Amino acid sequence: MARLREFDEETVLAAAMAYFWLHGYRTASVRDLARSMGITLASLYNAFGDKRALYRRALDSYIEASFGARSGGAQALPPRRAIDAFFQDVIESAVNDVQRKGCMVINAALELAPHDPEFQDIVAGVLVRIEAFFQRCVSAGQADGSISNRQPAADLAKHLLAVLLGLQVLARTRPQRALLEGLVRPAFALLDDRTPSDRP
Amino acid sequence: MARLREFDEETVLAAAMAYFWLHGYRTASVRDLARSMGITLASLYNAFGDKRALYRRALDSYIEASFGARSGGAQALPPRRAIDAFFQDVIESAVNDVQRKGCMVINAALELAPHDPEFQDIVAGVLVRIEAFFQRCVSAGQADGSISNRQPAADLAKHLLAVLLGLQVLARTRPQRALLEGLVRPAFALLDDRTPSDRP
């Protein structure tokens, strides 16, 4: 064997993720990418293959870092509060996103997925996971009485997913907290609304 | 004076809009753009200035063609039905969008608006117009009793806007009718839900 890697792959991958997140795929140049990762062009190609493969790795790491942590942390809460925490977290991120990077998955969904089957599958997979997360929360909440059962859990989960995506698109050009919190209020009212028979 | 234009500006602009809509801004090459418009490169630059200005014209024409017609046609309906027709129309377009072009405004919102103040204003303007359209419908519906007044019209309008955007993002990777119709069902339930005092 021979000389070892001098850079930490996780570290430079995190830098690549940050760069792709800010610049998108097409606009990012491999030269600037390498510079921002702190490695040379040769090291980049040697370690990651090509631009596309590096982007894939960066997107995967984004997905695990953002959705994995977010849904994992919420899993410990009671279902109704988990949904609340999820949205509050997203709103907080959107309001504090001064660089207007948005959500990298949505960015990939619009920039790459339409004409690239591999990224289409990746994006669709994340959206299915989020929908499943919402559906688990809603079903559990309907079972313990903390969430209204006037709508099917499947519909509510799809609805929450759409609201989540819409919120992040809207935040891209109008990131005012009042707008984002106003738009989720009716969705929460829907969750909290008891059946007529439940009313006092 | 001298020789007249041989092409119709509206016609070639429509072709440019179709091309930008399908390919996005960055990915579209001016050469292919000119070919698809049926004019030469020189004519394109002479008639429209540069790529960016042409895109602006194309986006403007998209906005008027899609939102103008859609909200104008809905304006003749009673408010609750106008919202219904609006969403049904969008769902129909999304399901039939075999090329996965999505909504050109949302595409612009993510590709150009974040780092281009002019397009940021254009996109924000359209979103404000759609929100205002929803708010007019909701307020009118609440006044005539066809829409629930348990939520403020302002919140419902923001919510409908987010659902609309989320629907179109979701349709980009998962354009199944069952998904799209399922996701709007809870939103409509929210509109139709009477106050407790209204219940029989």
Next chain:
DNA sequence: TGCATTCTAGATCGACCGATCTAGAATGGT
């Protein structure tokens, strides 16, 4: 008829792109 303007087709410009390669220094296991 003459002239200004727009048309066509295509060459050209400078810049940047992704990707590969060169050449040599550094490093660690055998």
Next chain:
DNA sequence: ACCATTCTAGATCGGTCGATCTAGAATGCA
């Protein structure tokens, strides 16, 4: 000590890009 591997810095390759320009044919008004 040797050698495979990775490192550095940078040149290079073929290609595409947006934009401009050339040269000449076509056209419509004065």
